[in-house]
Amino acid sequence: MSATVDLIIQPRWIVPVEPATTVLEHHCVVVDQGRILDVLPQGEASVRYQARRTEHLGDHVLIPGLVNLHTHAAMNLMRGIADDLPLMRWLQEAIWPIEGKHVSPAFVADGTLLAAAEMLRGGITTCNDMYFYPDSAASAFHRVGMRAVIGIVMLDFPSPYASDADDYLRKGLAARDQWRGSPRIGFSIAPHAPYTVSDAGLERAASLAAELDLPIHIHVHEVESEIDTSIARYGARPLTRLARLGLLGPGLIGVHAVHLDETDLALLSHHGCNIAHCPTSNMKLGSGIAPLSALLERGINVGLGTDGAASNNRLDLFQEMRHAALLAKAATRDAATVPAHAALHMATLGGARALGLDTQIGSITVGKQADLCAIRLIDPLMQPCFDPISHLAYVAGREQVSHVWIDGELRVQNGALLLQIAHKELLGISTLWQTRFAN
Known part of the structure; x- marks a missing residue:
């Protein structure tokens, strides 16, 4: 007798991510009560299960939902507002002044809503966010039903959101308390960077993260001047300083990590840290090329991040997969470095592992949450397809995401958002803030 289930998805191929390099053809994924119940050949599924809904996707490859390991979602409102500037000029001359004038709960809610819609259409089902007004960000992600880890941001200097490090923490922890128990909204401790948070603040961040069992989300080693400043001010490179203050460990997500020497790599490996690799943002800001091959060779877990739309300017993990793989090959002059499946792993299970969510998401594995993404490969521009994993890393784009x-x-169907948010509303939000910036 067949069992009744909520959903059966029948794609041409399934790339489950684990086991590595596996491609299942003419299999299906059985979903019930939000979880993956079974993965089996389509002929067997028709005997064992009766579905309330069946999706026949004969021209598609099904993968886990993508995990964006680093973004500033609300900065979607600043897309393209300060292009072609190096990091510190970009921050000091453009971004920080705009934020000082305009950042508010409404700014964060609207910008995050735009970002969430963009990410969902591109197959991103989970993101790791860092910005002001975390409660407003959480509300926007909750509205679209997206999974998100929200940073309790910390800075030593004031902003429209908070006056000092203690105020940032107090407000961020209050937001966490408000969302406690939400199945899709989690939190991290997010000191902005070693150069914007004091020793006392970083020690407090490490203590809170340990006490509350939360990840630490921090920019680190993004540009060479950051390292020079740290040596002059603290007598140590930033990662060495973070190690002394107790921040390094399996819960640390170090963002960018572009300029690393052997000591830095050894510290990251020894402490089991995670890296959020943001190749497009690193290129656009002229920050450099992160030593991805060296990180992976040492067994350091790496996920992919888009950074914010003000420095990328797309929240597109297909772009990040391609750039990560190709830049690594160019940097090492080794075409075998970061093969296609390694890029996909970083965009899925690597990001999930960094967030401590790898038992729930990141691969198409029985028992995990059914966060899934289907990519349509039938377009003549996508043909022929000899290896769907290769296509995911080197050919497909977010415009091929169908479901x-x-x-x-179901959040996206045939490329369209299935949300109670009208296309007109999203355009209105963008127009409103563009007009405000101009005045």
Whole structure:
């Protein structure tokens, strides 16, 4: 007798991510009560299960939902506002002044809503966010049903959001308390960077993260001047300083990590840290090329991040997969470095592992949440397809994403968002803030 289930998805191929390099052809994924119940050949599924809904995707490859390991979602409102500037000029001359004038709960809610819609359409089902007004960000992600880890941001200097490090923490922890128990909204401790947070603040961040069992999300070693300043001010490179203050460990997500020497790599490996690799942002800001091959060779877990739309300017993990793989090959002059499946792993299970969510998401594995993404490969521009994993890293783009599920709930169908958010509303939000910036 067949069992009744909520959903059966029948694609041409399934790339489950684990085991590595596996491609299942003419298999299906069985979903019930938001979880993956089974992965089996389509002929067997028709005997064992009766589905309330069946998706026949004969020209598609099904993968886990993508995990954006680093972004500033609300900065979607600043897309393209300060292009072609190096990091510190970009921050000091453009971004920080704009934020000082305009950042508010409404700014964060609207910008995050735009970002969430963009990410969902591109197959991103989970993101790791860092910005002001975390409660407003959480509300926007909750509205679209997206999975998100929200940073409790810390800075030593004031902003429209908070006056000092203690105020940032107090407000961020209050937001965490408000969202406690939400199945899709989690939190991290997010000191902005070693150069914007004091020793006392970083020690407090490490203590809170340990006490609350939260990851630490921090920019680190993004540009060479950051390292020079740290040596002059603290007598140590930033990662060495973070190690002394107790921040390094399996819960640390170090963002960018472009300029690393052997000591830095040894510290990251020894402490089991994670890296959020943001190749497009690193290129656009002229920050450099992160030593991705060296990180992976040492067994350091790496996920992919887009950074914010003000420094990328796309929240597009297909772009990040391609740039990560190609830049690594160019930097090492080794075409075998970072093969296609390694890029896909970083965009899925690597990001999930960094967030401590790898038992829930990141691969198409029985028992995990049904966060899934289907990519349509039938377009003549995508043909022929000898290896769907190769296509995912080197050919497909977010425009080929056709269906997205979170907890087995359909969020994107045939490339269109299935949300109670009108296209007109999203355009209105963008126009409103563009007009405000101009005045």
